[in-house]
Amino acid sequence: MDKNKKYILSLDQGTTSSRALLIDESGKVVGKSQKEFKQIFPKPSWVEHDPLEIWNSQLETAKDAILKSNINAKDIHAIGITNQRETIVAFDSKTGKPVYNAIVWQCRRTAAYCDELKPRYKTKIKEKTGLEIDAYFSASKMKWILENIPAAVETCRSKSLRFGTIDSWLIYNLTGGKSFYTDPSNASRTMLYNIKENKYDKELLEIFGIEEWMLPEVMHSNRDFGLTDKKHFGVEVPIHAVLGDQQAALFGQCCFKEGDLKVTYGTGGFLLINIGSQFKLNENFLTTIAWSINDKDMPWHAPTYAFEGSTFISGAIIQWLRDGLGIIKDSSECEKMAIGLNNNEGVYLVPALVGLGAPHWDQGARGTILGLTRGSTKAHIVRAAIESMAYQIADLILPVKKELPKDTFIKADGGAAKNNFLLQFQADLLQMPLTRSSQAEATALGIAYLAGLKLGFWKSFEDIQKTWHPDELFIPRTNRDKEYSLWKEAVKRALKWEQ
Numbered sequence: 001m002d003k004n005k006k007y008i009l010s011l012d013q014g015t016t017s018s019r020a021l022l023i024d025e026s027g028k029v030v031g032k033s034q035k036e037f038k039q040i041f042p043k044p045s046w047v048e049h050d051p052l053e054i055w056n057s058q059l060e061t062a063k064d065a066i067l068k069s070n071i072n073a074k075d076i077h078a079i080g081i082t083n084q085r086e087t088i089v090a091f092d093s094k095t096g097k098p099v100y101n102a103i104v105w106q107c108r109r110t111a112a113y114c115d116e117l118k119p120r121y122k123t124k125i126k127e128k129t130g131l132e133i134d135a136y137f138s139a140s141k142m143k144w145i146l147e148n149i150p151a152a153v154e155t156c157r158s159k160s161l162r163f164g165t166i167d168s169w170l171i172y173n174l175t176g177g178k179s180f181y182t183d184p185s186n187a188s189r190t191m192l193y194n195i196k197e198n199k200y201d202k203e204l205l206e207i208f209g210i211e212e213w214m215l216p217e218v219m220h221s222n223r224d225f226g227l228t229d230k231k232h233f234g235v236e237v238p239i240h241a242v243l244g245d246q247q248a249a250l251f252g253q254c255c256f257k258e259g260d261l262k263v264t265y266g267t268g269g270f271l272l273i274n275i276g277s278q279f280k281l282n283e284n285f286l287t288t289i290a291w292s293i294n295d296k297d298m299p300w301h302a303p304t305y306a307f308e309g310s311t312f313i314s315g316a317i318i319q320w321l322r323d324g325l326g327i328i329k330d331s332s333e334c335e336k337m338a339i340g341l342n343n344n345e346g347v348y349l350v351p352a353l354v355g356l357g358a359p360h361w362d363q364g365a366r367g368t369i370l371g372l373t374r375g376s377t378k379a380h381i382v383r384a385a386i387e388s389m390a391y392q393i394a395d396l397i398l399p400v401k402k403e404l405p406k407d408t409f410i411k412a413d414g415g416a417a418k419n420n421f422l423l424q425f426q427a428d429l430l431q432m433p434l435t436r437s438s439q440a441e442a443t444a445l446g447i448a449y450l451a452g453l454k455l456g457f458w459k460s461f462e463d464i465q466k467t468w469h470p471d472e473l474f475i476p477r478t479n480r481d482k483e484y485s486l487w488k489e490a491v492k493r494a495l496k497w498e499q
Contacts, residue, residue, distance in 0.1 A: 007022050008022070010080050012083075012447070013058050020058070021444040027448070031068045031069030032444075046108070047103075049102040054166065055170065074234075078241070079451070081170055081171065081242045084166055085189045088142055090142070090145045094160045103141040105137075106136075109135065121133060129188070130286055132361050134363065156214075164216050167244075168181060171242070174226070181226070182216040182217070183218065183221040185243045185289050191208075240454045241450040243291060246264060246310075247291055248450075249270075253442050263393055263414075264414040265415065284359050285308055289306075309393075311358065313367075315416040321385055327381065328382065339421055341379055345373075346371035347380040348370045349367075351385065352365035365494045369384065386419065390422060397410075397432075411436075423474045427474040431479070433473060434474045435470040436470070
């Protein structure tokens with residue numbers, strides 16, 4: 001490697017794996033490492049992770065990426081962190097040890113409690129946070145821990161209990177316990193943060209029984225979040241950028257203008273539309289903070305907002321086919337199996353394994369496979385699973401399609417975006433062009449771009465825009481209205497299964 005080159009280390013902590021990528025001044029990925037970690041399911045619809053496994057896997061991939069790239073850690077000028085959102089870690093700030101497993105964004109254990117809140121607080125919470133009341137978000141998870149975990153009660157009494165989203169948990173560990181920060185894109189997903197006023201909301205804290213001292217301080221997305229402890233990389237490396245994973249993907253896809261949109265086919269499926277600096281609400285979407293950029297230490301200013309549609313199970317349905325049903329050995333088999341059929345032959349899979357997110361927000365929905373016959377094979381189930389990813393995104397985009405500029409096209413990323421069948425099916429469903437970026441690492445690249453702006457690697461959004469190139473364009477080829485109408489009927493059968 002060129003000794004004069006400068007690098008950014010992107011830490012991409014996801015729902016099923018931790019990844020680390022080294023990115024140079026031109027935006028090129030020069031090294032990467034990935035490690036999956038255990039998914040824990042204590043009860044039906046409960047999902048947990050081991051916080052220490054998250055931390056150790058992330059540190060391991062960071063060191064491995066540096067080793068594979070054959071660079072000196074002193075040439076890393078900044079770290080950027082992007083992370084699975086809403087997942088919460090409760091830990092003792094005196095020992096640094098978790099008091100319980102991380103409760104994952106997919107976990108539904110607090111669904112009944114959230115339903116109890118809706119009649120009284122639904123409108124108020126939406127107006128303050130841009131969010132629907134749902135177990136998806138962090139606040140009810142924190143309340144559950146306080147009410148059910150004795151170790152949390154003890155640390156609360158001594159005022160050493162801390163609740164952190166994954167970004168703040170990584171920052172805490174990277175800095176040897178010296179820093180405990182988050183950014184607005186992550187704070188806006190807790191259901192405790194007033195995104196109009198850019199601060200934790202006292203009324204919301206009271207509703208959920210959370211004290212502000214338990215939470216990380218919120219800073220701009222591109223501030224100095226601390227220096228890494230020397231024991232990790234042999235040098236102190238500044239942490240310069242933090243974004244939730246979907247916001248980082250929006251940034252990585254160069255969706256800087258109002259109206260720009262991207263779809264991520266990750267563990268879940270996520271549509272984000274840049275709506276600019278004005279806070280707005282829409283009944284079909286969540287409103288979230290995309291990023292808040294500090295410009296030359298100027299005072300706090302309006303963040304950039306986004307409309308978001310979130311589906312809980314997208315690529316995770318393929319993981320379930322592999323690990324749960326055992327009908328495939330590797331996700332790479334799926335595209336060939338889907339293409340091998342002329343059509344879905346009436347088989348539909350509604351992937352409501354943990355309820356349904358937008359636009360239904362039904363915590364009682366459950367996974368459903370419909371239309372099976374004696375002639376149905378595992379290939380039909382695989383194809384139905386892939387199609388379900390596209391149908392869910394269609395549920396989000398079609399209601400607002402007329403409001404989008406006529407020249408709008410969709411930028412797709414995420415692991416499942418490698419699947420050409422999926423992207424063509426999506427373009428057909430929406431009757432809209434769709435492109436996959438030549439840079440598949442939109443999330444990690446997005447956080448590197450943000451850190452690079454602070455370092456001066458790129459001087460402006462326009463500079464970053466020059467690095468973005470489409471890989472392949474998918475143009476609608478056929479009409480899928482009939483299939484889509486049957487999908488909507490299938491969803492009706494899955495709704496409110498668990499009352």
